Amino acid sequence: MLLQGKSVVVTGGSRGIGAAIAVAAARHGADVAINYWGENDAGYGRRGAVQDVLEEIRAAGRRGLAVEGDVADPATGKALVAAAVEAFGGVDVLASNAGICPFHAFLDLPPDLLRHTMEVNLHGAFYVVQAAANQMKAQGKGGAIVATSSISALVGGGLQTHYTPTKAGVHSLMQSCAIALGPDGIRCNSVLPGAILTDLNKDDLSSPDKLDYFNRRIPLGRLGEPDDVADCVVFLASDMARYVTGAALLVDGGMFVNLQ
Numbered sequence: 001m002l003l004q005g006k007s008v009v010v011t012g013g014s015r016g017i018g019a020a021i022a023v024a025a026a027r028h029g030a031d032v033a034i035n036y037w038g039e040n041d042a043g044y045g046r047r048g049a050v051q052d053v054l055e056e057i058r059a060a061g062r063r064g065l066a067v068e069g070d071v072a073d074p075a076t077g078k079a080l081v082a083a084a085v086e087a088f089g090g091v092d093v094l095a096s097n098a099g100i101c102p103f104h105a106f107l108d109l110p111p112d113l114l115r116h117t118m119e120v121n122l123h124g125a126f127y128v129v130q131a132a133a134n135q136m137k138a139q140g141k142g143g144a145i146v147a148t149s150s151i152s153a154l155v156g157g158g159l160q161t162h163y164t165p166t167k168a169g170v171h172s173l174m175q176s177c178a179i180a181l182g183p184d185g186i187r188c189n190s191v192l193p194g195a196i197l198t199d200l201n202k203d204d205l206s207s208p209d210k211l212d213y214f215n216r217r218i219p220l221g222r223l224g225e226p227d228d229v230a231d232c233v234v235f236l237a238s239d240m241a242r243y244v245t246g247a248a249l250l251v252d253g254g255m256f257v258n259l260q
Helices: 016-027 050-059 074-088 111-139 164-184 208-217 226-237
Strands: 007-010 031-036 064-068 093-096 143-148 186-193 248-251
Touching: 007 016, 007 074, 016 031, 016 050, 016 093, 016 226, 031 050, 031 074, 050 064, 064 074, 074 111, 093 111, 093 226, 111 143, 111 164, 111 186, 143 164, 143 226, 164 186, 164 248, 186 226, 226 248
Parallel strands: 007 031, 007 093, 031 064, 093 143, 143 186, 186 248
Antiparallel strands: none
16 A cells, blocks of 8 residues: 555546556545546456556556546646645646557658647646646645656657657656755656567557567567556655656567677
8 A cells, every 4th residue: 555645636637658557546545536538448358448547547446537538738737736635635646648549651741740749748747847847846745746758768669759859858857856845745756567478569569570679679578558658657655666757668478688
């Protein structure tokens, strides 16, 4: 029960890693407010629809609420934080997780796709972190912010030239916010997932050749699951990580360090 009695906000919380974070936080004793955008009923495996996630939160004996909104809109972060404050009395933890990864070749990548990816992944993270940090500062008791970056912040991808810079930016945002918010007792860290099987990438990873490649490339011998990341987010958000800020935790089964 690492988050007993805490109020947690999760963006992109209706499916994949975000849903796993929301449920893990509830199982560790937190009330959870999730953000989602658009039609998110088609999840992967048992993580999916907004109502399913809320039911899992409540099954853990905690309160849950969902707020729809595009994180690329600065008003969304403010509305989400306000909803959590109204329902739970404050915000102790933010998991900034919302993101998109539409693969596309570089040479003919449309400006609109670049702009949209930047606005959701990087600008959206900035807006919600700013909103949560202002609330945490007003409360006067510190807090924890954990952003979902990616192993793609450290390596390149031929079909991800619009995506990898946003994830490097999220990692950098947490480093700078660790400095800016440290005096207020607010810790800021990021997790860098590797190959995690979610509905965001299931089409890309579903072929036998791809699965075989990753199983050989990853020293631990398997693709990651959303819960593998969620448990690390809970740790970084908890008092067990009370002297950790500005850090980036790779959650990739060892893929990054494997040069073979």
